[in-house]
Amino acid sequence: MKTGHIAALTRDQKYKMKINLKRLTSKSFDKKYRKKKAIYQAIYRRNKKQERLDEQTTMSSTSSVTTDRRKNEGQRRRRANINKLKNENTKLRERMLELEKEMKQLKSSSQSTNEDSLHETPTSSPTKLLISSLSPPAKKRATLRMMNRKEGLQRGTISSIRRKFGINLSNTYSPPSSTPSQLEEAIQDFMCRDDVSKLCPDKKKQINHHQIRYRLNHLTVLHQQFETETKIDVDYHTFRRYVPSFIVKPKVDGWGTCLCICCLNPQIKLDKLNQLVSTKPIIKQLLNSMPVDLNELKGENFSVTYNEWQKIKTPGSSSTVSKKVPLVVTIEDFNLEQHLERIHQQFKAAKQAKIDAQQSDDTATMQIDWAENYCIRQAQEEKGAYYFENHVSLHSGYVWLKNNAFSFCSMSNCTNHMAEAAWCSIKDLLDYLINDQQKKQINIISDSPSSQYRNKTTIYMLNRYATKHNITMRWIFLECGHGKGVADAISAQMKRKMDECISFNPTKSYEKSLDFVREIQNSTSIIHNSTDL
Structure with missing residues (x-):
């Protein structure tokens, strides 16, 4: 049975069996066989790869031929369209020449019919026709050139030019002034008031290097309010044109959090x-x-x-x-009557305190607010640094004086926002106002969270400090959620400065507030005291 089965095999199968038996009996033959087979397989793969490359080249050549055909077809159509337009232009020119000839014939016939008229219309000179056909900017430039050379003209030339062409070379040209007018300044001051617009506390929202302010009403209402308060009659379009570009209409999500x-x-x-x-x-x-x-x-x-x-x-x-x-x-x-009445009285008192500081020699008014803690991020961080963050607290504000006004910001590694921290951040500034500026009355404006400002600790420190220095101090608390103001814009500016420090110095390490103070104290005057709290 076995011999019959072997005889039924083909020649190739017998050869494969012979090779397998020889590979089993001889290790050296098996090694040579594998090496030879690997060479054959490598040659096969190389040939297959070359066939695929040839197919790709043939496909690319066919695609390039297709693109060339499309390009030639586009050029042919463009030439046809251009020739069509040229033919149409030629026909239009011929038609215009025919119409001009007809007009001349009509004019000659009308002159022949009006030969009996006594008065004839005088023809304008070519020079006057040229001057009248110039555009206003070109006429203005030509007038300026003639004014620069009027000293070399003959006597009586200026009067003849004024009489013939209506150009007066005697007037001196004054370029338009770049300084804003009194009306523009009045509208800008009105729109920047805290009862008309509010500063946006987001550090990313900025237009033309100005912090964005949100309008508190429609422009039509603000226009009527401006006319009523200032007694200036101005139309709505002029008022709208003079409104600063950084004062915009707020969106629904523009105010963010910390609302009332x-x-x-x-x-x-x-x-x-x-x-x-x-x-x-x-x-x-x-x-x-x-x-x-x-x-x-x-x-x-x-x-x-x-x-x-x-x-x-x-x-x-x-x-x-x-x-x-x-x-x-x-x-x-x-x-909601009581809440609105409180807001009205508080904003009225805050506005009066600012006016008193700008008019009196011995009065100073400041508005303060805590900002959201700044998270220190390095320019180049390892992945594990994401879970360990350092924060810097910012206590910013603005001071109004009679002949001066400035902003300030206190920075600290301590993220405590309680009354003690707030008083520690403004103590040096209060000493500066009393000792150097000789102020006898100081007004402080802030919002009224009980954990930060509106508490017994703040009132105790206020009374103690005023009694020690023999001055009058008043603290104006705004309703919760209505304390957004200039202090938030100062903190946003400081955060932008800190972001610039990290972006411009990627190799440096920033771990605490003093690292930022050393970098930005030469580029800004906001930091009033560089001592780390």
Whole structure:
């Protein structure tokens, strides 16, 4: 059976069996066989690779031929279109020549019919026709050149030029002034007021090297307010043209965080009132009337379900957290009169304090605010540095004096924002105002978080410092969420300076506030005291 099976095999199969037996019996033969087979396989792969390259070259050649055909077709079409346009232009010129001939014939016929008229219209001179055909800028340039050479003209030439062409060479040319007019300055000062626009605290929002300010009302309303307060009659388009470019209309998410909870809740209430328009007729009449008076809802007894921001103490934590809470109240509870009255009185007092500082010799007013801590990032960091961050706290502000005004910023590695840290950051500045500037009254403006400014520690230090130096000090607290002002712009500018230090010096290491102070104290006057707290 075995011999019969072997005889049935082909010659190639017998050869393969013979080779396999020989490879099993001889290791040297097996080694040579493998090497020879590897050479054959390498030659096979090289040939296959060369075939693929040849296919690619043939494909690229065919694609280049296709592109050449498309290019030739495009050139042929362009030449055809150009020839078509040239033929049309030639026909139009011929038609124009025919029309000119007809016009000349009509003019000659009209002159022959009017030979009996006594007065004939005088023909204009070519020089006057040339002057009248010039554009206003070209005429202005020609006038300036003639004014530079008028000393060499003959006597009576200037009067003849004025009489014939209407050009007066006797007037001296004054270039347009680059300084803003009084109207422009008045509009800019009005738009930069804190009750008209607010500074954006984001360090990334800047236009023409100015921190962006957000308008607090529509331009039409601000235009009417400007005319009422300044008694200056100016049209709306001129007022809009003189508004600075960095004062823009705010977007919905432009103000960011740290907003007033008392002002956000009425917005939620107003949205809920708009939803009840279809079911409650009195609300529809109220919202359609101008101005809206929520006191008209008193006496109604229906309930309203809505969400409101509230401070809630969470279990396991000693501090409160802001959360949206669903409430069910009567329509009579929609009231915001006391909050708005406080805001009005606070802004009025802050504005008067700034005016007093600019008019009195012995009064100074400053506005201060804590900024969001600056996170120090190195220009070149190892991946593990992401989990270990260093922070720098910034306490910035602005000082108003009679003949001067300046900004300041205190930087510290300590991220504590309590009353002690705030007082430590402004103590050297207060000593400077009292000892060097001889100020007897100091006004301080800030927002009113109880953990930072509005607490017994601040009042105690204020009373102690005023008694020690025998001066008058007053602290004006703004309503929570309404303290955005010039101090936020100063902190944003300082953060930009710190970003530049890291970007321009990638090989340096910045680990604390003094590293930044040494870099930027020569390029800015904002840092009033370079001592690390």
